[in-house]
Amino acid sequence: MDRIDLADIHHPAVLARTIHKLLAKRDGAVPVQDIAVALDIAEVRLDRFEGFEGMLLTDTVRSTGCILANNSKGRRRARFTIAHELGHFLMERHQLSAATGFTCSAQNMRETRDGRQHLRQETQANQFAIELLAPDYLMDPYYSDDPDLRDVQRLRDHLDVSLEACVRRMVNRREEPLAAVWSQNGTVRYFAKGADFPFVALSKGNKIPQTSAAHRAIANATPGFTQFAEADSHPWTGRSNLELYEQTRVAANGHAVTLLWAELPEDDKDDGGPKELGMPGFR
Ligand SMILES: [Zn+2]
CATH class of the missing domain: 3.30.450.130 (irre protein)
Known part of the structure; x- marks a missing residue:
């Protein structure tokens, strides 16, 4: 799997489905951490972080990426968080929420509204995450x-x-x-x-x-x-x-x-x- 295969895909569901085509998955849990690493995430760090649910350290052109996922509420929540942050990484139109990348709260992880840019990109990261982890x-x-x-x-x-x-x-x-x-x-x-x-x-x-x-x-x-x-x-x-x-x-x-x-x-x-x-x- 190569990030070049996903270039210029901006729709979250299409992006996730394309990854699944490349992955040729048969059954069972989607290996989200391996997928992130295959798509140029340098490191996925799981820990009991305080004050945020997920963080993506990156820059506007996504030359680098490091995902931090809070696992204090369990592995499954953390898997969703990794997928959500990977979504921000791959959807290059998403604007950084801070100079160092994205910081996402528990509320962001269930955002479904389609309003201002910030809400819309949280919603898209969630759509990507759920399509990636639980495809139809x-x-x-x-x-x-x-x-x-x-x-x-x-x-x-x-x-x-x-x-x-x-x-x-x-x-x-x-x-x-x-x-x-x-x-x-x-x-x-x-x-x-x-x-x-x-x-x-x-x-x-x-x-x-x-x-x-x-x-x-x-x-x-x-x-x-x-x-x-x-x-x-x-x-x-x-x-x-x-x-x-x-x-x-x-x-x-x-x-x-x-x-x-x-x-x-x-x-x-x-x-x-x-x-x-x-x-x-x-x-
Ligand atoms: Zn987010």
Whole structure:
């Protein structure tokens, strides 16, 4: 693999897919550190750094590159950080955030907004990182017929990528209208939604709806997965005319993620053809 093969590719997903073509990967975790070194990163340093999540020491023309990745929150987070910084390195239009290169925070690592240059390049570095670490062709064989957080946990283990990154990927990839809400001790931290999911009526600091199965599972605090169950759609989405289903994965430390699956009313759909609705499969 040679950096020259990637010259003039500015789209993050195309860049990552081109690397995968060169890599001819079959299965399992993507060797992000080896890829970085093959693409002229002189050194990848992992440590319990304070005050930042990732750093890329470089110059405007990328004549050199050194990646620092904070591993205080685990290996999987650090792997994502390495991929994110590699994205800044390869996307040469990204403007340095300091004279010595890029310094990226935990918030930057989940940036999805497309606003000013700075936000846009953080978003692009994340798009590159997720396309590199969890490409569709490695993920697709792991999806069940119906959406399921258990698939995501298997993917996490198989690809050595964080659960959160896999959830975000599934929510965007699957055809069903999906959203995911992350919470800690019953309080919303943030959410992600696919393009077809109507609306999430919760924001940071809100309580998980009291009428929800998620609320009961979180209060129980028993780690594991709930079954998909029909949910009261209004507190989650602000809409009452939706069929909504929810599944929650409760972790040991008060953290939880809830997957929401909406069945849109017929007149919301724009696919022109008849479609079998039916109940989502319970298991
Ligand atoms: Zn960044």
